[in-house]
Amino acid sequence: MLLIQCPYCDDALPELEFAYAGEAHIDRPQDPSALSDEEWRDFLFIRSNVKGVHAERWRHINGCGRFFNALRDTVSDRFVTSYKAGEPRPDTSGKEPAQ
Amino acid sequence: MTHFSAMSLLKNAISGHKNWPEQWPDKQPKDEYDVIIVGAGGHGLGAAYYLAKEHGITNVAVIEKGWLGGGNTGRNTTIIRSNYLYDESARLFDHALDLWENLSTELNYNVMYSKRGVMMLAHNVHDVQSFQRHIHANRLNDVDNRWLTPKEAKAFCPPLNISPDARYPVMGAALQQRAGTARHDAVAWGYARAAAKRGVDIIQNCPVISIRRGADGAVEGVETGKGFIKARKVAVSAAGHTSVVMDSAGVRMPLESYPLQALVSEPIKPVFPCVVMSNTVHAYISQSDKGELVIGSGTDQYTSYSQRGGLPLIEHTVAAICEVFPIFNRMRMLRKWGGIVDVTPDRSAILGKTPVRGLYVNCGWGTGGFKATPGAAHTLAWTVAKDEPHPINAPFTLERFTTGRLIDEAAAAAVAH
Ligand SMILES: Cc1cc2nc3c(=O)[nH]c(=O)nc-3n(C[C@H](O)[C@H](O)[C@H](O)COP(=O)(O)OP(=O)(O)OC[C@H]3O[C@@H](n4cnc5c(N)ncnc54)[C@H](O)[C@@H]3O)c2cc1C
Ligand SMILES: [Zn+2]
Numbered sequence: 101m102l103l104i105q106c107p108y109c110d111d112a113l114p115e116l117e118f119a120y121a122g123e124a125h126i127d128r129p130q131d132p133s134a135l136s137d138e139e140w141r142d143f144l145f146i147r148s149n150v151k152g153v154h155a156e157r158w159r160h161i162n163g164c165g166r167f168f169n170a171l172r173d174t175v176s177d178r179f180v181t182s183y184k185a186g187e188p189r190p191d192t193s194g195k196e197p198a199q
Numbered sequence: 200m201t202h203f204s205a206m207s208l209l210k211n212a213i214s215g216h217k218n219w220p221e222q223w224p225d226k227q228p229k230d231e232y233d234v235i236i237v238g239a240g241g242h243g244l245g246a247a248y249y250l251a252k253e254h255g256i257t258n259v260a261v262i263e264k265g266w267l268g269g270g271n272t273g274r275n276t277t278i279i280r281s282n283y284l285y286d287e288s289a290r291l292f293d294h295a296l297d298l299w300e301n302l303s304t305e306l307n308y309n310v311m312y313s314k315r316g317v318m319m320l321a322h323n324v325h326d327v328q329s330f331q332r333h334i335h336a337n338r339l340n341d342v343d344n345r346w347l348t349p350k351e352a353k354a355f356c357p358p359l360n361i362s363p364d365a366r367y368p369v370m371g372a373a374l375q376q377r378a379g380t381a382r383h384d385a386v387a388w389g390y391a392r393a394a395a396k397r398g399v400d401i402i403q404n405c406p407v408i409s410i411r412r413g414a415d416g417a418v419e420g421v422e423t424g425k426g427f428i429k430a431r432k433v434a435v436s437a438a439g440h441t442s443v444v445m446d447s448a449g450v451r452m453p454l455e456s457y458p459l460q461a462l463v464s465e466p467i468k469p470v471f472p473c474v475v476m477s478n479t480v481h482a483y484i485s486q487s488d489k490g491e492l493v494i495g496s497g498t499d500q501y502t503s504y505s506q507r508g509g510l511p512l513i514e515h516t517v518a519a520i521c522e523v524f525p526i527f528n529r530m531r532m533l534r535k536w537g538g539i540v541d542v543t544p545d546r547s548a549i550l551g552k553t554p555v556r557g558l559y560v561n562c563g564w565g566t567g568g569f570k571a572t573p574g575a576a577h578t579l580a581w582t583v584a585k586d587e588p589h590p591i592n593a594p595f596t597l598e599r600f601t602t603g604r605l606i607d608e609a610a611a612a613a614v615a616h
Binding site: 119138144 | 440442451452453454456500501502503504505507511600601602
């Protein structure tokens with residue numbers, strides 16, 4: 101089972117308390133009616149699906165209820181870090197995933 | 200390569216089964232092929248077989264990073280059915296079912312296709328309505344599917360608990376009698392053997408690192424762990440790793456890769472005559488010919504390439520199985536494993552051409568592509584050979600995510616296997 105750090109509760113808690121909510125940092129279009137079909141496709145459907153460090157949203161659904169972001173290595177499933185919603189993706193270059 | 204027959208079996212039995220020749224040669228890559236297929240799962244191997252058999256294209260390599268059949272083909276729970284809601288899906292899966300019928304004879308390899316019937320349980324009013332809608336839609340498409348009352352369901356599958364005060368009451372079931380299971384490894388091995396016999400090279404332990412495109416944008420070949428291999432046509436059939444391979448050609452995919460787990464029990468005497476699925480409680484079960492109960496569920500919630508998945512899901516699945524089949528609540532489980540499945544937003548596959556000339560893709564089969572193996576392979580071979588869609592795979596384009604013409608089995612079924 102994953103242990104997930106909620107940045108609001110400031111605690112590492114079992115996966116059962118959390119709901120995964122997809123890739124992070126996908127911004128809603130500012131001016132939806134100006135978007136081309138290709139831009140809509142990219143926004144709605146295209147995902148980076150990286151094999152490596154992935155920025156993703158989680159919700160502490162059986163806890164404080166809040167959404168936050170996390171970086172996780174999709175090969176080992178180890179979390180690198182979690183951070184509050186609205187904060188930019190932390191620069192973790194060179195940093196190994198946490199053990 | 201020996202032809203399998205009663206005679207060859209007898210001959211080899213007399214010599215103590217010590218003289219069987221190898222089933223297919225372990226090849227090293229040539230410099231150039233007409234077609235390269237990335238991924239030696241059932242789909243890729245099958246496509247190579249049909250390219251050779253139906254289109255006379257035999258200068259083909261199937262390149263596999265691990266061992267053939269070691270991906271989802273060798274990890275799945277082998278449910279085969281075709282009672283999908285939409286016309287496009289019904290045609291594709293029923294085409295596969297038609298091919299399953301004669302596959303053992305065609306390949307001279309026993310894939311153990313068993314039409315034991317797949318029963319899907321309805322636990323609430325929504326299930327009842329949605330399954331009946333499926334049954335009507337299937338009938339219009341000439342696809343086998345019928346409604347069973349709880350009593351009929353129990354008669355078809357005696358271990359089922361239909362007591363009205365069960366935690367998950369059974370309000371009826373949809374039965375596709377023509378559906379069932381097949382032996383997953385045999386499908387990969389059978390296609391591999393039949394393709395190799397026709398001259399296809401199967402190259403294992405050779406990862407495709409990237410797809411090389413020329414100045415005009417068209418495919419030139421693939422960079423692999425064993426060097427560059429030239430080919431003007433490349434078909435990617437890499438299941439959970441499709442995004443990674445396609446990224447290297449500059450094509451971003453509408454896919455997410457999730458772990459999907461399964462588990463088997465200790466082997467027991469035959470007790471479970473069919474396949475039972477319950478979408479509502481996220482569990483399904485059958486019994487293999489070895490006697491193990493084969494149990495599966497939905498994907499883990501997070502994307503991953505770890506081929507493992509988490510225990511909470513297993514706990515949930517097993518709890519559901521014990522509720523629906525109390526007879527099994529003291530069974531011991533032997534092992535569990537995971538595969539990485541590539542899921543599309545509409546839960547339908549992507550099968551056909553791509554914006555890159557010479558590049559074809561077969562992916563997005565998610566949690567339910569084993570059943571499609573012969574159909575996907577057969578129509579993919581057509582598309583690669585003729586550079587045009589097959590009438591059956593034509594709706595399953597990559598462009599549908601731009602045009603909006605989705606084939607929304609996701610909304611139709613909520614989960615699919
Ligand atoms: C636990 C589980 C249960 C399932 N249950 C069912 C079921 O009951 N019914 C059903 O219909 N479907 C089921 N599925 C789904 C089904 O297994 C798949 O949809 C299907 O087997 C996909 O076949 P494939 O040949 O496309 O993929 P695979 O068999 O996964 O083949 C793809 C191959 O590509 C190789 N590859 C990847 N990247 C590269 C690279 N860069 N270079 C070279 N090779 C590469 C992989 O190693 C792999 O061998 C299940 C899946 C899982 C994991
Ligand atoms: Zn919290």
